[in-house]
Every structure is written in C-alpha cells, then in structure tokens.
Amino acid sequence: MSVTGTTASRSTETRPTAGPRIRRGRAPRLNHYRFAPLILVAVNVVLFAVFFAWPAVIGFIYSFTDYTGVGSFNFVGIANYEQLFGDSAFYAALGRTIFFTILVVPTSFVFSLLVANLMVSAYSRGKLVARIIFFVPWLISPIVSGVIWRWLFGENFGLVNFLIESLGGKAVPWQSNADLSLIVVVIAATWGGTAFSMLLFIAAIKNVPVSYYEAAALDGAGPWQLFRNITLPSIAPTSFIVILLTTLNAMKEYALFQSLNNGGPGTSNNLLVQYIYQTGFQQGQIGYASAASFVLMIILMAIAIIQLAVNRRTERRR
Amino acid sequence: MTSETLTPRIERADSETAVTERRRRRGTGGRRRETGRVISATTLLWVLAAAYGFPLLWFVLSSFKPAGDLFSFPLTLLPKSWTVQGYVDAWNSFNFYQFFANTFIVAIVTTVLTVIASCCTGYALAKYDNRWLKVLFVAILATTMLPTEVMLAPTFLVVRDLGLYNSLGGIIVPSVLTATGVLMFRAFFLTVPDELVEAARIDGARELSIFLRIMVPISRPIMLTLAIFSFQWRWNDYIWPLLVLNDPSKFTLQIGIQSIVGAQNINWSVLLGASVISLVPLILLYLVFQKYVMNVNINAGLKD
Numbered sequence: 001m002s003v004t005g006t007t008a009s010r011s012t013e014t015r016p017t018a019g020p021r022i023r024r025g026r027a028p029r030l031n032h033y034r035f036a037p038l039i040l041v042a043v044n045v046v047l048f049a050v051f052f053a054w055p056a057v058i059g060f061i062y063s064f065t066d067y068t069g070v071g072s073f074n075f076v077g078i079a080n081y082e083q084l085f086g087d088s089a090f091y092a093a094l095g096r097t098i099f100f101t102i103l104v105v106p107t108s109f110v111f112s113l114l115v116a117n118l119m120v121s122a123y124s125r126g127k128l129v130a131r132i133i134f135f136v137p138w139l140i141s142p143i144v145s146g147v148i149w150r151w152l153f154g155e156n157f158g159l160v161n162f163l164i165e166s167l168g169g170k171a172v173p174w175q176s177n178a179d180l181s182l183i184v185v186v187i188a189a190t191w192g193g194t195a196f197s198m199l200l201f202i203a204a205i206k207n208v209p210v211s212y213y214e215a216a217a218l219d220g221a222g223p224w225q226l227f228r229n230i231t232l233p234s235i236a237p238t239s240f241i242v243i244l245l246t247t248l249n250a251m252k253e254y255a256l257f258q259s260l261n262n263g264g265p266g267t268s269n270n271l272l273v274q275y276i277y278q279t280g281f282q283q284g285q286i287g288y289a290s291a292a293s294f295v296l297m298i299i300l301m302a303i304a305i306i307q308l309a310v311n312r313r314t315e316r317r318r
Numbered sequence: 319m320t321s322e323t324l325t326p327r328i329e330r331a332d333s334e335t336a337v338t339e340r341r342r343r344r345g346t347g348g349r350r351r352e353t354g355r356v357i358s359a360t361t362l363l364w365v366l367a368a369a370y371g372f373p374l375l376w377f378v379l380s381s382f383k384p385a386g387d388l389f390s391f392p393l394t395l396l397p398k399s400w401t402v403q404g405y406v407d408a409w410n411s412f413n414f415y416q417f418f419a420n421t422f423i424v425a426i427v428t429t430v431l432t433v434i435a436s437c438c439t440g441y442a443l444a445k446y447d448n449r450w451l452k453v454l455f456v457a458i459l460a461t462t463m464l465p466t467e468v469m470l471a472p473t474f475l476v477v478r479d480l481g482l483y484n485s486l487g488g489i490i491v492p493s494v495l496t497a498t499g500v501l502m503f504r505a506f507f508l509t510v511p512d513e514l515v516e517a518a519r520i521d522g523a524r525e526l527s528i529f530l531r532i533m534v535p536i537s538r539p540i541m542l543t544l545a546i547f548s549f550q551w552r553w554n555d556y557i558w559p560l561l562v563l564n565d566p567s568k569f570t571l572q573i574g575i576q577s578i579v580g581a582q583n584i585n586w587s588v589l590l591g592a593s594v595i596s597l598v599p600l601i602l603l604y605l606v607f608q609k610y611v612m613n614v615n616i617n618a619g620l621k622d
Contacts (some may be wrong), residue, residue, distance in 0.1 A: 036525030037442035041454060044439040047495040048454075050480075051473060052461050059472030069475065115366060123352075123359035130363055131612065132605075133371040139600040140374070141554030143572045144593045147579060148377045151590070157389045159376060166392070191370060199612070223355065252467040255556040255572070259579045273467045273557070280471045281561065289471045297468045304463060 063290035073287065080291035089267070090292065093275040096182075100271065101250040103186045104193075108246050109239070112194045116201030117227065138195030146259025149188040178268035181261045185269070188256060193249065197242045204238035205231060240311045247303055251296070272296050381405070381594045385587035404591035411588060416567055417574040418595070424486055424559075424570060425552040431494045432548045433541050440503020441533055445515055455504075462497045466558050474561050488562040489570075493552060499544045506540045507533065543610045550600055571596045 063080055067073035084090050115134055118124050137145065153160050153174040161171045174180050212230050221229070232239075254273040257263050263270040270278075276296065280289025376395070380388065381404050383397040408414055443455050466473065473492065482488030510533070518528045556572040563569055569577075575596060578589045604611060 036529070037446040037448075037451060039526065040438040040442040040529065041451070043435045044458070044495050044500065045454065047435070047491070048457055048461065050476065051492045051495065052464055052469075053457075055469045055472035055476050056464060058475065059469055062472060062475075111366075114362075118359060118363040118366070121359050121363075123355045124363040125356065125360045126364065130367040132608070133367045135604065135611070136374060136601065137370060139550060139604055140597060141556065141572055143554075143556055143576050143579075144596060147575065147589060147593050148373050150579075151377055151380065151586070152373050157586075159393055162391065162393045191373065194370070248465075252465055254467060255576075258556070259576055262580065273470075276467075276470055277557070281474075286471045286475065293468050293471060297464065300465075300468065301463055 059290045059293060062287050063294050065287045066285075067287040067290075068284045069286045076287070080288045081295075083288065084291050084295065089270070090275060092267070093270050093272050096269060097251055097253075097271045100182060100186065100253065101247055103182070104189050104250045105243060105246045107186060108190045108193045108197060109243060111190055112197035112242065113201055113239075115194060116198045116205060117231070119198065119202055120205045123223075134198060135195045137192050140192060142192065142253075142255035143259045145188050145192045146256050149184055149191075150260050153184045175261060176265050178265055181265065182269055185253075185256060185260050188260060189250065189253065192256075193246060197246065200238050200242055201235065204235040208234040236314070237311075240307065244304060244307050247307070248300055251300060251303070377590065378594055381590035388586055388590075402591075404587040405595060406591075408588045408591035408595060412574055412577070413567060413569075414574065414592060414595075417569050417571045420486060420568060421553060421570040421572075421596075422599075424489055424555075425549050427486075428490045428493050428552045429545050429548040431490070432496055432499050433545050435494055436496065436499030436503050436544060437534065437537060437541065438529075439500045440505075441507050441529055441537075443500065443504045444507035444510075445512070445533075458495075458497050458500050461495065466492075470557070470561065477562060483562060484564045484568065485562075486568060489552075489555065489559050492558070493555070496548070496551075499548065502540055502544055503537065506537055510536065539610065542607060546603060546607050546611055549603060553600055 062073070064075055064077060065073040066076050066079075119127055119131060119134075124130075140148070152158055155161060155171065155173060155175045158174065161174070165171055172180065174184055208231060212234070213226055216226055216230060252273050253271060254277070257269055257271060257274065261269055263274050272292070273296070276289050276292045279285050279292060379396060382400050382402065384399060384401045384403060387398060439454075439458070443451055443458075477483060477488045477492060480488075482491065514532065515528055518532055519525075523531075554572060555570070556576065559570045560573050560576075563573065571592075575589070575592055578585060578592060
C-alpha cells in the first residue's frame with residue numbers, strides 16, 4: 001500500500017514536466033531507460049556467464065589438455081581429438097545415436113500428428129478424457145518410463161512375452177538382443193514424447209482458418225484430402241520445430257537408456273552422452289570427455305543449421 | 319501461400335446457390351457419412367488412447383500385487399489380492415522419504431527462482447530496446463543449443479569450484495536460467511501493448527514499479543504455466559543431480575529409483591512402489607492445473 005501512495009503522489013507532482021520529458025526522450029529512449037532493464041536482466045546475465053559462457057570456454061580449452069579434474073594439466077594439442085576419432089567405441093556410440101534418432105523422429109512425428117488431428121477433429125468423441133491419457137506419459141520421467149517399459153517387455157516376466165507365448169509364439173529376446181532392445185527404447189521415447197509435440201501440433205492446427213476447411217469440404221474434399229492439402233502445408237513451420245526438437249532430444253538421450261537397458265546388452269546401446277559420462281566421470285578423463293562433448297555440440301549445431309536451411313528452401317519454393 | 323490458392327474456391331463457395339445445390343445433392347447420404355466418420359475417428363482415438371494408457375495402467379495395477387505374485391504365471395491384469403506392501407517397503411527403504419523431500423525442495427525452489435528470473439528477463443527483452451539486450455537475446459537462444467548434456471564436464475568443474483558440489487544448491491542454481499521460460503515471457507509481453515507502458519510513464523510511474531505493479535500481475539497465467547513446466551523438469555531431472563550429488567542422504571527421487579534399477583537383482587516389488595509414488599505429485603499437479611498446460615502456446619516462445 002505504501003508503495004502505491006508514494007508513487008501516486010509523485011505522479012501528481014511531476015505531471016507538468018512529464019509530458020515534454022517523455023517527448024524529448026522518445027528518440028534517445030535507449031539512454032533514458034538503461035538502468036531498469038539492467039536490473040531486470042542482471043540475474044540471468046550472471047547465470048548465463050557463469051553456467052554457459054564460462055563452461056563453454058573452459059570446456060573448449062580443456063579439450064586440448066590432459067586434465068583429469070584435479071591437479072595440474074598439460075596442453076596436448078589435438079591429441080584428444082585424434083584419440084577420439086581413432087576410438088571404435090566412439091564410432092559405435094555415434095552410430096547408435098544416429099540410428100536411434102532416425103528411428104525415433106519419424107515414429108514420434110507420425111504419432112503426435114495423428115493424435116493431434118484426432119484431438120481437434122470434430123468427429124472424435126471423448127476428447128477430454130483421451131487428452132489426459134495422452135498427456136500423462138509426458139509427465140513421467142525418463143527413468144520411470146524406462147522402468148515401466150522394462151516391466152512390460154521383461155524377457156522372462158514381461159506381459160508382452162507372456163501374451164506372445166500364450167498365443168503360441170516363442171519368447172522374444174527384448175533384453176538380450178541389441179536391436180530389439182533399441183526398438184523398445186524407441187517405443188518408450190515415442191510414448192513419452194508424443195504429448196509435447198502433440199501440444200505444438202494442436203496449437204498449429206487450431207490456427208488454420210476454419211474457412212479453408214469449410215470451403216474445401218463444400219467442394220467435396222474428404223478428410224484425407226483436407227489433411228493432405230490444407231492441414232499439412234499450413235502447419236509446416238510447426239512440423240519443422242517438432243522435427244528439430246525431437247532430433248535434438250534424441251541425440252542427447254541418456255536417462256531412458258539407463259533405466260531401460262543400461263546401455264546394453266553389454267555396451268551395444270551406449271549412446272554419445274553415456275560415452276561422455278563414462279570417459280569423463282567414471283574414468284576421470286575430463287579433457288578427453290570435453291573433446292567428445294565438443295564433437296556432440298558441433299553435431300547438434302550442424303543438425304539445427306541443416307534443418308533451418310532445408311526449411312528456408314522449402315518455404316521459398318512454396 | 320496457401321491462402322492464395324484457396325481464395326477462388328472460397329469465393330465460389332460464398333455464392334449461395336452453389337452451397338444450397340451441394341447440400342441438396344448430399345442429402346441423407348451426407349448424414350450417413352457423418353456417422354461413419356464419427357465412428358471411425360472415435361475408434362481410432364480410443365485405440366490409440368488405450369495403447370498409450372495401458373503401459374501405465376499395467377504398471378500401477380502390478381504395483382498392488384504381492385511380491386510373490388508378480389512373476390507367477392499366468393499373469394493377470396488385476397491383482398488376485400490387493401496389497402500396498404510394495405509401497406510400504408519402498409517408503410521405508412533407501413531413505414526414500416528423504417529423496418522425496420530433497421526432490422520437493424529442489425523442484426520448488428528452482429521453480430520459484432526460474433519464474434522470477436524469466437519474468438524479469440522476458441519483460442526487459444520485450445519492452446526495452448537496445449543493443450546489448452539484443453545480444454542477450456541471442457545468447458539466451460544459444461543456450462538452447464548448449465544443453466546440460468553437452469557441457470557436462472566443464473559445468474561440473476564450475477559447480478565444484480563454486481563449492482556447490484554435493485549440495486542441493488548445486489542442482490538448483492545452474493537450472494534457474496531456462497531459455498524456454500524467458501522466451502515464453504518475452505512472447506507474452508510482446509503482446510502487451512506498448513501504450514500501457516507509455517501511459518504509466520506519462521503518469522510518472524517509475525520503470526520498475528511499472529513492471530512490478532502492472533506487468534507482473536497481468537502475466538500470472540504465464541507464471542503458472544512456466545511454474546508447472548519447471549516443476550516437472552526439475553522433478554524429473556536425472557543426469558545433473560547424478561553428477562553433483564554424492565551423498566545418498568542428498569539424492570533425489572530419480573537417482574534413488576535408478577539405484578534400484580541398477581542393482582544386480584532388481585527388487586521389482588519395491589521398484590514398482592517407488593516409481594508409482596514418484597509419479598503422484600506430478601499427476602496431481604497436472605490434474606489441478608490442466609488448463610494452464612493444455613492451453614499454452616509453446617509455439618509462441620519457440621518461433622522467434
């Protein structure tokens with residue numbers, strides 16, 4: 001209350017001069033209001049400097065050293081990078097990460113787009129309840145999602161193998177076969193990632209003018225044609241964002257693998273982040289792990305830039 | 319682009335004769351097709367909903383089975399005898415309530431700080447215009463390209479050198495700055511007319527009191543949305559707490575659960591109970607604040 005009082009009284013005092021001051025201040029407005037934004041952004045500027053800019057710089061420096069996290073370190077030039085590109089475990093992790101991404105992104109895209117369309121369709125019933133069901137997996141942490149799917153796909157005890165065996169099939173080695181194990185992770189990742197992409201798609205589809213659909217429907221277009229020729233082109237920017245975000249997320253997946261198959265069987269499903277974690281923190285090679293981190297960062301940036309370029313080109317073509 | 323190709327069609331549709339003519343032609347066949355579409359769309363929706371809902375349903379139902387029945391074939395959907403022993407065991411083992419409390423502290427403190435910092439920064443980026451704010455905007459966008467996972471080692475060293483290793487502060491402080499939060503607030507404040515700020519200035523209000531007394535109150539829906547998002551992120555964080563926390567009494571839930579999964583012989587009864595308990599707060603939060611999550615236009619923040 002006291003704040004309100006003082007400001008109000010000051011406002012009446014300064015009113016006569018306020019008008020011209022503002023008008024004069026219009027052009028060099030930047031000078032006048034420099035202090036307020038400085039205070040407002042101060043916290044995030046400090047956090048950015050300490051937890052993003054500074055680590056990025058020292059990470060880059062450490063990637064040229066043999067630093068182990070304690071004591072002194074020596075500059076070793078590009079030895080870390082040479083060792084990295086000569087390490088078959090690194091290539092295995094990189095290849096597996098890319099394979100995982102290639103599987104997850106289209107699956108996740110198709111399912112979230114399908115669900116989003118059903119969620120905005122005038123024909124589907126029971127959307128309120130369905131919405132909650134689709135949304136709950138998004139709330140669940142990767143660790144617990146991993147546990148849920150591990151429970152379902154357990155080789156000796158899981159429901160899926162029980163059903164397969166009851167129907168006369170043979171137990172499927174969901175845990176001991178590397179590729180099947182990866183497929184279970186793909187299913188789990190799709191399951192958990194659908195809701196977020198779905199939200200983006202729903203917002204985009206709702207923004208498409210209804211008149212487009214009405215007009216096309218009057219011309220006798222069916223649901224598939226409406227989707228193909230109106231919805232899909234109209235939501236192209238959102239599709240781009242969804243693909244970009246799912247790709248980036250898939251490239252840095254870690255927790256889901258940890259709880260679902262622990263990167264196994266063996267080390268067959270070790271992804272890049274796990275490789276960085278193991279070399280950096282379990283083997284204490286901070287310098288080497290920093291080099292691996294840098295390679296991952298460059299890959300992520302390359303993906304973003306390529307997708308941006310592709311997006312721009314397709315937009316120009318339309 | 320799309321609108322251009324469609325305009326002629328819309329014009330044609332607008333002429334009334336065309337509309338009525340088409341309606342007449344469709345007649346009862348149209349209504350039958352309508353019913354067909356309702357049935358097929360609803361069926362598809364619910365088949366998918368069943369597929370998405372079943373894993374969790376199976377998981378939760380299993381958690382009520384006695385430990386001995388978990389692996390007894392044939393498996394049954396419903397427990398033959400209901401028990402909460404798994405939950406009791408989970409709660410009493412591994413300092414589980416401690417994990418729970420730690421996770422709560424981390425999630426709530428970080429969320430409050432994130433909302434405050436994001437609101438301030440988002441407002442400054444939207445309503446002030448100068449060169450270094452533009453630089454900051456680009457810098458914040460760049461953080462989306464530098465996720466925790468990419469800078470594990472150097473960030474860890476920074477946190478350690480700040481003396482935050484093995485403390486809850488070490489997971490709270492680095493998580494406060496989130497690009498999504500800043501962009502959400504920026505997008506919101508861009509929609510607030512500049513005239514509102516100008517009018518307050520003419521009335522002699524100071525810059526910070528404009529922010530605190532006008533802008534903060536109207537941004538309440540965004541605050542709630544970001545709060546829910548942030549709480550969920552921090553509740554579910556895994557890799558960062560795993561690195562920073564060393565002392566089991568400081569573990570968060572996710573690390574606790576992973577330590578059960580990582581054991582040589584998984585105690586499924588405890589694991590099921592522990593996992594379900596860890597889900598309850600988030601699901602309650604979501605059910606209460608559903609509309610703030612579902613109505614959010616996340617696009618707005620990410621697009622520009």
